[in-house]
Amino acid sequence: MVAGYGANKGLDKKVAEIYGWLAGQIREHNKLTGQCRACGKCCDFDGFDHRLFITGPELMYLTANLGDENVMPMTTSRCPYNIEGKCTVYEYRFAACRIFCCSADANFQSELSETVLKKLKSLCEEFQIPYRYNDLAFALNAFVDG
Ligand code: SF4
Ligand code: SF4
Numbered sequence: 001m002v003a004g005y006g007a008n009k010g011l012d013k014k015v016a017e018i019y020g021w022l023a024g025q026i027r028e029h030n031k032l033t034g035q036c037r038a039c040g041k042c043c044d045f046d047g048f049d050h051r052l053f054i055t056g057p058e059l060m061y062l063t064a065n066l067g068d069e070n071v072m073p074m075t076t077s078r079c080p081y082n083i084e085g086k087c088t089v090y091e092y093r094f095a096a097c098r099i100f101c102c103s104a105d106a107n108f109q110s111e112l113s114e115t116v117l118k119k120l121k122s123l124c125e126e127f128q129i130p131y132r133y134n135d136l137a138f139a140l141n142a143f144v145d146g
Helices: 009-033 056-066 095-099 106-127 136-145
Strands: 053-055 133-135
Touching: 009 056, 009 095, 009 106, 053 056, 053 095, 053 106, 053 136, 056 106, 056 136, 095 106, 133 136
Parallel strands: none
Antiparallel strands: 053 133
C-alpha cells in the first residue's frame, strides 16, 4: 500500500462533501448543456483519446470504501472498474469522472476541475498527507504494487 494512504473517516467525509458540492455544480450546468449518457466509452482512455488524473484523497476515498484488497491494477487502456461498459464504482468514482462530459462545455469543465483540485489540495494540507496528482493507471498500479 502506498505510504500516506489508509482509512481516515474525517478525510472520507470531506471528500464526500466535495463530491456532493460537485454534483450540485454539474446538475446546474447540465440544465444548460445536456448530460453524460454514461455509455462508458471515455473509460477506455486510448480508444477515446482521453486521460484521467486523480489525487491522493480521491484514491483514499475509493480504497476505504472498496477495501484495499479489492483495488484493481490497470493493465489495459480501459479503467479496470469499467465492466461491460458500466462503472462498477460509480458511487466512489473520481472527480474527473464526475466532471468529464463529452457533450458539455470544455471551459466549464476546466474551471470546475481547477476549483476541485484546489479543494482536494487543501484537504491534503489539512490532513497532512502528500499531495499527489497522477494518471489513473500510475495511481492504481502504484497502490496495488505497494
Ligand atoms: S472510475 Fe468509473 S467512471 Fe471513472 S474511469 Fe473508471 S469506470 Fe470510468
Ligand atoms: S462523457 Fe461521453 S463518452 Fe463518456 S460516458 Fe458520458 S456520454 Fe459516454
